[in-house]
Amino acid sequence: MMFPLVADLAADKIPVAVTCRVLGFSKQAFYQWCANPVSQRDWDDAHLINAAIDIHHDDPEFGYRFITDELAGVGITASRNRVNRLCTQQRLFSRHARNPGLHRRPGHPSTTTSSPGDAPPQHRTGCG
Numbered sequence: 001m002m003f004p005l006v007a008d009l010a011a012d013k014i015p016v017a018v019t020c021r022v023l024g025f026s027k028q029a030f031y032q033w034c035a036n037p038v039s040q041r042d043w044d045d046a047h048l049i050n051a052a053i054d055i056h057h058d059d060p061e062f063g064y065r066f067i068t069d070e071l072a073g074v075g076i077t078a079s080r081n082r083v084n085r086l087c088t089q090q091r092l093f094s095r096h097a098r099n100p101g102l103h104r105r106p107g108h109p110s111t112t113t114s115s116p117g118d119a120p121p122q123h124r125t126g127c128g
Helices: 003-011 016-023 028-035 040-058 066-074 082-089
Strands: none
Touching: 003 016, 003 028, 016 028, 040 066, 040 082, 066 082
């Protein structure tokens, strides 16, 4: 966000109008931000994240779908997409959500189970 930069430059006696013009937004947007630096959506998201973290801490096997249902039980209404977005940002995943085999690195070549007969046949091409 560029608005704190404008505030810092204004403290250094650089005109707000010039700074806003150079950065490409209006003075009205800057002064609106000064009046309310945290939007209502950000405030609501912060409360929703705190409630989701509490629910996830109580039972780490809950994914975002169950967290959404539990939030509704507490009295917080939010769509599954919104809860999914916030849980992904905070890295709140179900304990069973990921398959551990998908992120493994292959083992040492001597520990693989392939045999020399499994390799595709190689033919001479006469080119080097």
